[in-house]
Amino acid sequence: MFLNMMQDWAGWLLMLFSFSIVLMWKRVRSDTKVVHAIWFCLVLHHAVVFMDVYFPDASTFHWNGVYLAASPEPEWLHSDSHDGSFNYINSLGFLYRALGASLFFGEELSVLAFVLSCVVLLKLIDHLDIRRFRVGIVLVFGLLPTVVIHRSVTLRESWEALFFLLLVYWAIRLRKRPGILNVLFLLMSASCMSLLHHGLARYAVYLIVISLYWSIFSHRMNVRFPRSVRVLFAGLLIACVIIISQKMGWFMTLEEALEGAAGTRHTLLTYQDVRTNFSFILDTSSALGIVTTVPMVFVEYMFAPFPWQVENVKDVYALLESMLRFMLLFFAVSSWRRSSGEVRSYYGFLLIAVLGMELMWALGTANW
Secondary structure (H helix, E strand, O other): HHHHHHHOHHHHHHHHHHHHHHHOOHHHHOOHHHHHHHHHHHHHHHHHHHHHOOOOOOOOOHHHHHHHHOOOHHHHHHHOOOHHHHHHHHHHHHHHHHHHHHHHHHHHHHHHHHHHHHHHHHHHHHHOOOOHHHHHHHOOOOOOOHHHHHHHOOHHHHHHHHHHHHHHHHHHHHHHOHHHHHHHHHHHHHHHOOOOOOOHHHHHHHHHHHHHHHHHHHHHOOOOOOOHHHHHHHHHHHHHHHHHHOOOOOOHHHHHHHHHHHHHHHHHHOOOOOEEEOOOOOOOOOOHHHHHHHHHHHHHHHOOOHHOOOHHHHHHHHHHHHHHHHHHHHHHHHHHHHHOOHHHHHHHHHHHHEEEHHHHHOOOOOOO
16 A cells, blocks of 8 residues: 555645645635635545545546556547547546556546635635625535545546536626626636536536626626627627537537437436436427426426435435525525625526526436
């Protein structure tokens, strides 16, 4: 084990560096309670990495990255694959080639993405003026068992969360401070998120369009530009986004998205015949079928398992997490209804962003 630890030097350096990241931002390090909360979350994430590496389990992404790193030439440059998992493996392979093929290093990269997500989350909290809840938000964000496990190993979840938060952050920045630089950062965040998952690529187009429309028609733009100019500018920007996404294969019409999701769910259900399968079928054969089945599919994805479906300890945990999700959604909607002005606009945008992503996952998921 000691020899393996010596070979994992890059991972150990990254682990030590992760604790110092939160100290790089003055507004973060000025609140010692927040720093301690993030460090507490990091300790648990690093513990999962340590257990997974030195008391090992299988890691498909890691070993594919090792294979690419050991290749005599960078094979990923010659691939025609557009799968997000392949892009993630390519990135691992590139870093392994440069710094050594270490599972510890690969998993510490995921923890790095997690701690950067915490920083972006804190900056979002500042923009929304809810600093009094910072510690609680960080702990909920970082300590759920599913988060500790899945964002501490060589999976894409940590990076997906980071780029989603960055996309939302730059959308709010753009709303507050309209400018071409914020637009560029928004598009860069969306592009990075799109490269990790084909579903996120389609979702990113939707969120970019919403973000641009929301930002261009903000009250801060009213003084400088008449409404007709803003309508024209918004139309041109959105058209450019759609055209570029079509060229990259990321754009889908609503009909194509629903048919693709229905096909994915059907395929998953055919070979995953388990008791945790969702019971509602997505019907895309008619407008009535879509209207009646999509809400049920969404509700089941968000809140299953229901109390009468609980049969073992894992189901109990899944039920508790569903209850937490219901509480968070209830208070999010309640906060939006009670707020007014720009605050209400921010909360509304966050609800659209989060529920849009949840709907995307719901349409392509077959069981809880």
